[in-house]
């Protein structure tokens with residue numbers, strides 16, 4: 001965690017082998033999520049032409065071109081649709097009973113029914129855990145990342161044909177640093193921690 005820093009200058013020649021990239025994504029997807037609905041999807045851009053299209057969308061932040069991959073973290077706004085998939089598999093592998101499955105799938109449907117705010121909050125909250133894990137997994141494997149909120153979301157959706165089911169929650173560069181990140185500090189616990197109540 002302390003080795004990770006937001007890197008903005010990447011070696012444009014550095015390649016991440018497919019196996020390693022997949023392992024980073026697999027580890028990211030071990031993140032926790034509410035009802036295990038796994039609200040994250042990873043739109044992985046490695047094609048130089050597509051990365052070039054991302055440059056103006058990311059307000060000319062060159063890292064989206066130079067990093068080996070620019071990954072769009074998507075949050076699933078219809079994660080309730082995954083519940084049956086997840087819990088049918090859990091029944092099949094003997095992890096839960098049919099009765100538990102039915103209860104949980106029913107809970108998910110009730111929670112999501114007519115509640116776009118919940119769907120929206122859950123998409124952002126849960127996909128962010130996967131994004132954080134992705135950054136830590138990448139660092140553990142010797143790669144660097146930068147989380148980015150600086151992009152035009154509407155243009156991104158249009159350019160990459162992102163379906164309305166998925167909300168882009170973060171853009172993330174992944175590659176090999178050519179210049180070290182600039183150091184940052186953190187607030188002290190005295191400013192961060194509230195004990196028991198305000």
Ligand SMILES: Cc1cc2nc3c(=O)[nH]c(=O)nc-3n(C[C@H](O)[C@H](O)[C@H](O)COP(=O)(O)O)c2cc1C
Pocket residue numbers: 004005006007008061146147148149150151181182184
């Ligand atoms: C949600 C979010 C959005 C960010 N957007 C950008 C960005 O658009 N461009 C950029 O260079 N850094 C961006 N950052 C990186 C932050 O500037 C960085 O995390 C912060 O300064 C702390 O530095 P560190 O990550 O090296 O510890 C973003 C970080 C987060 C979490």
